[in-house]
Amino acid sequence: xxxxxxxxxxxVYHFLFVPLTIGLAFSVAGFQTAWYRTGKEGYLxxxxxxxxxxxxxxxxxxxxxxxxxFQFGMNWSSYSRFVGDIFGAPLAVEGLLAFFLESTFxxxxxxxxxxxxxxxxxxxxxxxxxxxxxxxxxxLAANSWMQHPVGYVYNxxxxxxELTDFIAxxxxxxxxxxxxxxxxxxxxTTGAFLAGIAMYRMLKDxxxxxxxxxxxxxxxAGAVMLxxxxxxxALTGDMQGKIMTDQQPMKxxxxxxxxxxxxPASFSILTIGSLDGSKDVFSIRLPYLLSFLATGDFNGxxxxxxxxxxxxxxxxxxxDYTPNTAVTYWTFRLMIGMGALAAAxxxxxxxxxxxxxxxxxxxxxxxTLLPFLPLAANSFAWMFTEIGRQPWIVFGLMxxxxxxxxxxxxxxxxxxxxxxxxxxxxxxxVMLGLVIRRVRAGLPEATSDRGFEHEAEPALGxxx
Amino acid sequence: MELxxxxxxxxxxxxxxxxxxxxxxxxxxxxxxxxxxxxxERRAMIRTIGPVWDGNEVWVLVAGGATFAAFPEWYATLxxxxxxxxxxxxxxxxxxxxxxxxxxxxxxxxxxxRMDILIAVGSFLPALLWGVAFxxxxxxxxxxxxxxxxxxxxxxxxxxxxxxxLTTLLLFVTHGLLFLTLKTEGEIRERARGLTxxxxxxxxxxxxxxxxxxxxxxxxxxSLAVALVAAVxxxxxxxxxxxxxxxxAFFGSALTIGLAVVSLFLALFPDVMPSSLNPDWSLTTTNAASTxxxxxxxxxVAVIFVPVVLIYQVWTYYIFRKRVTVPRASVEA
Numbered sequence: 182x183x184x185x186x187x188x189x190x191x192x193v194y195h196f197l198f199v200p201l202t203i204g205l206a207f208s209v210a211g212f213q214t215a216w217y218r219t220g221k222e223g224y225l226x227x228x229x230x231x232x233x234x235x236x237x238x239x240x241x242x243x244x245x246x247x248x249x250x251f252q253f254g255m256n257w258s259s260y261s262r263f264v265g266d267i268f269g270a271p272l273a274v275e276g277l278l279a280f281f282l283e284s285t286f287x288x289x290x291x292x293x294x295x296x297x298x299x300x301x302x303x304x305x306x307x308x309x310x311x312x313x314x315x316x317x318x319x320x321l322a323a324n325s326w327m328q329h330p331v332g333y334v335y336n337x338x339x340x341x342x343e344l345t346d347f348i349a350x351x352x353x354x355x356x357x358x359x360x361x362x363x364x365x366x367x368x369x370t371t372g373a374f375l376a377g378i379a380m381y382r383m384l385k386d387x388x389x390x391x392x393x394x395x396x397x398x399x400x401x402a403g404a405v406m407l408x409x410x411x412x413x414x415a416l417t418g419d420m421q422g423k424i425m426t427d428q429q430p431m432k433x434x435x436x437x438x439x440x441x442x443x444x445p446a447s448f449s450i451l452t453i454g455s456l457d458g459s460k461d462v463f464s465i466r467l468p469y470l471l472s473f474l475a476t477g478d479f480n481g482x483x484x485x486x487x488x489x490x491x492x493x494x495x496x497x498x499x500x501d502y503t504p505n506t507a508v509t510y511w512t513f514r515l516m517i518g519m520g521a522l523a524a525a526x527x528x529x530x531x532x533x534x535x536x537x538x539x540x541x542x543x544x545x546x547x548x549t550l551l552p553f554l555p556l557a558a559n560s561f562a563w564m565f566t567e568i569g570r571q572p573w574i575v576f577g578l579m580x581x582x583x584x585x586x587x588x589x590x591x592x593x594x595x596x597x598x599x600x601x602x603x604x605x606x607x608x609x610x611v612m613l614g615l616v617i618r619r620v621r622a623g624l625p626e627a628t629s630d631r632g633f634e635h636e637a638e639p640a641l642g643x644x645x
Numbered sequence: 646m647e648l649x650x651x652x653x654x655x656x657x658x659x660x661x662x663x664x665x666x667x668x669x670x671x672x673x674x675x676x677x678x679x680x681x682x683x684x685x686e687r688r689a690m691i692r693t694i695g696p697v698w699d700g701n702e703v704w705v706l707v708a709g710g711a712t713f714a715a716f717p718e719w720y721a722t723l724x725x726x727x728x729x730x731x732x733x734x735x736x737x738x739x740x741x742x743x744x745x746x747x748x749x750x751x752x753x754x755x756x757x758x759r760m761d762i763l764i765a766v767g768s769f770l771p772a773l774l775w776g777v778a779f780x781x782x783x784x785x786x787x788x789x790x791x792x793x794x795x796x797x798x799x800x801x802x803x804x805x806x807x808x809x810x811l812t813t814l815l816l817f818v819t820h821g822l823l824f825l826t827l828k829t830e831g832e833i834r835e836r837a838r839g840l841t842x843x844x845x846x847x848x849x850x851x852x853x854x855x856x857x858x859x860x861x862x863x864x865x866x867x868s869l870a871v872a873l874v875a876a877v878x879x880x881x882x883x884x885x886x887x888x889x890x891x892x893x894a895f896f897g898s899a900l901t902i903g904l905a906v907v908s909l910f911l912a913l914f915p916d917v918m919p920s921s922l923n924p925d926w927s928l929t930t931t932n933a934a935s936t937x938x939x940x941x942x943x944x945x946v947a948v949i950f951v952p953v954v955l956i957y958q959v960w961t962y963y964i965f966r967k968r969v970t971v972p973r974a975s976v977e978a
Contacts, residue, residue, distance in 0.1 A: 233750075236746065237746075237747070237750060239746075240742060240743060240746035240747060241743075243699065243742060243746075244738065244739040244742040244743055245739070246706075247702075247706065247735060247738055247739065247742075248735050248739070250706045250709045250710060251709055251724055251731060251735065252724075253713065253720075253724075254709075254713065254720045254721050254723065254724025254725055255724045255725055255728055255731060255732070256725070258721035258722065258724070258725035258793075259721070261713065261717055261720055261721040261724075262717055262718055262721045262792075264717075265713055265714070265716075265717020265718070265720060265721065265935060266717060266935040266936050266939050267939070268713070269710065269711075269712075269713030269714030269715070269717055269720070269935070269939075270714045270939055270942060270943060272710040272713055272714065273707065273710035273711045273713065273714040273715075273943060273946075274710075274943075274946055275710065276703065276706045276707035276709075276710040276711075277707050277710075277711075277946065277947065277950050277951070277954065278946075278950055280703045280706055280707065281700065281703050281707070281954045281957075281958070284699035284700045284702070284703050285697075285699075285700040285703075285954075285957055285958055285961055286957075287699065288695070288696040288697055288698075288699055288700055288961060289696065289961055289964065291695070291696065292692075292695055292696040292965065293696075293964065296964065296965075297964065341717075343935075343936045343938070343939075344935075344936065344938055344939045344942075345938065347938075347939075347942045586721075586725035586728075587793060588725060588726070588793045588794060588795065589725060589728060590797075593728060593729060597728070597729070597732045600732065600736065601736075604736060604739065608739075608743060611743070611747070615747065615750050615751070618750075618751070619750075
């Protein structure tokens with residue numbers, strides 16, 4: 182149980198920074214490209230401004246990522262023994278292809294200002310950005326295998342799952358849809374980050390056209406990015422829902438708290454009452470919609486939890502095969518709700534900025550909250566997809582309870598869990614403090630010949 | 646060569662890459678307050694490793710990932726067994742990474758002072774604990790018939806383990822001194838040079854005792870011979886440092902660290918994690934390995950991409966080959 186909490190906390194926390202890292206890498210590369218091609222100072226200043234924020238965010242994603250690489254062995258050694266032949270490969274490949282690329286070329290980018298030619302320096306940030314994307318692909322391939330194992334056989338002699346087809350692992354139908362969904366979500370998250378911060382600065386700098394101008398451009402770009410990728414998130418999410426209904430019908434049933442099989446099935450927008458299916462106090466339902474979401478047919482049959490439980494019992498033996506319905510139901514709704522709210526805010530921003538207008542001052546509040554919405558949506562999404570897979574760690578193959586390290590002392594796991602949680606909490610405060618400082622400081626001067634290591638020189642006259 | 650043997654060698658290569666590269670940036674971190682007397686000097690020291698430390702650290706991530714892929718049983722036993730030691734290493738690496746990356750994000754000296762402490766502590770702990778871990782792997786730890794580690798953090802803190810920790814700590818400090826001598830100018834360079842011989846001689850004694858002891862526990866003529874070559878390389882490095890051949894000196898200490906890892910891996914082979922309870926329960930390159938299919942796939946990926954990585958990492962060092970100077974503007978201020 183503790184091992185689950187530890188993995189959940191460290192992984193959800195890690196993923197707060199991952200989408201921003203991916204999206205900001207490409208966005209900063211985009212700003213720098215705009216500067217490279219037009220020579221306009223505003224783009225250079227945006228590159229430096231968001232580049233700093235990108236690096237503050239990247240640092241946390243990086244250090245929390247180290248934990249990810251090792252904790253399968255630390256807390257989930259039985260799982261590692263059982264799936265290592267399959268699961269280890271994408272992890273190793275991710276390190277070799279993606280991590281080296283990201284870290285080496287980011288180092289070149291950070292310190293390469295003025296030392297590399299402009300074109301070459303621009304290339305380093307693009308290469309780093311591609312590295313972040315590659316990393317996402319391989320780790321999602323690994324996760325998708327847990328959701329929908331393919332390309333393997335169970336070997337009774339060794340007692341483990343063994344890889345038979347690496348290409349099948351990389352082209353898992355689950356990966357092929359999860360990757361675009363996650364990438365779109367990353368850009369949506371970044372769009373909200375850009376739009377929120379740039380809008381905030383634009384309103385603060387309304388009397389300084391040299392800063393308000395670039396921020397207006399960035400706010401628009403962010404809002405458009407958010408809307409377009411939001412649409413892609415919804416589209417890919419819909420396709421993912423159909424694949425999920427096919428591969429893990431229980432997750433779909435739990436997401437809807439659908440206890441009895443329905444044909445056609447209605448979609449519940451929200452339910453107040455008990456989720457154990459006995460009674461609904463209040464419920465808004467849209468007829469036919471769930472059938473369509475799950476099967477693509479308004480009259481499609483969606484199987485309920487009770488039937489699925491019976492099917493799984495017949496297949497895997499007695500046991501409880503139903504995930505925590507309340508958590509699954511609400512995380513699914515919160516994911517969609519937060520995402521929709523962010524998209525609405527972006528549309529509102531664009532509306533208020535049309536034809537050179539500047540929104541009223543109270544927009545600051547929305548701008549401040551906006552970056553947090555997709556972050557919350559991402560976290561709920563992972564909770565949904567991981568908790569919705571329970572009781573399995575590898576769907577249909579290995580129960581989560583069988584995956585933990587058998588020899589770990591409970592107290593020791595508790596200590597490390599508390600340790601990581603406290604440390605991560607402190608780091609979050611530090612990181613947020615730095616982001617706020619940087620945002621308050623506003624657009625930096627247009628310098629292209631100095632690396633970021635000089636960005637914050639010590640104040641003069643401190644006596645040394 | 647058997648695929649399992651090839652992967653045992655490749656994992657050794659990844660650890661060599663990690664210790665040779667991150668070794669000097671650990672050293673610089675540990676020496677931060679010893680050699681850097683004020684903020685601008687410490688900033689200059691950090692700048693010597695700034696562009697490369699993260700790329701250096703990826704070597705250990707890949708070593709971990711490759712062990713998972715090629716020897717899942719080794720990965721599972723090692724990381725669940727050395728649980729608390731690894732937790733400490735992870736926390737230290739987190740603090741250190743944050744220290745290096747966040748140090749320049751604020752201008753005030755109190756902030757930078759706190760970050761410098763994170764860097765120093767975060768460099769010291771892993772430099773010590775990796776040595777403890779490797780010494781214990783070589784000596785053997787209580788592994789039962791089910792390949793599970795039966796022990797605790799205290800099991801690892803035995804005299805031989807601690808000597809291993811002291812060895813890596815001192816080796817990395819010397820490596821860091823030679824790196825600083827090579828990459829800085831002025832007083833930092835002189836101070837680093839001044840410390841090289843005294844620290845280096847102590848390191849030589851500790852490292853030779855450790856390697857001999859390791860080879861006495863488990864080893865053969867070949868691993869012993871490599872250990873002796875490592876010792877010679879180290880003395881060569883110290884001699885080169887004395888003759889102000891800074892490049893050769895750094896190369897010598899890099900060679901020493903690499904050969905020391907080779908010696909330990911040779912001593913281990915064909916075990917990957919010997920059991921101290923019963924030799925039959927030891928994890929070996931065969932009983933801990935993945936299937937030939939997975940190893941073949943991984944071999945193809947490694948053969949293509951390890952050289953590519955090496956090329957661009959070497960290129961990075963070439964780009965940042967210039968010595969780092971203490972920023973004068975700040976000193977005058």
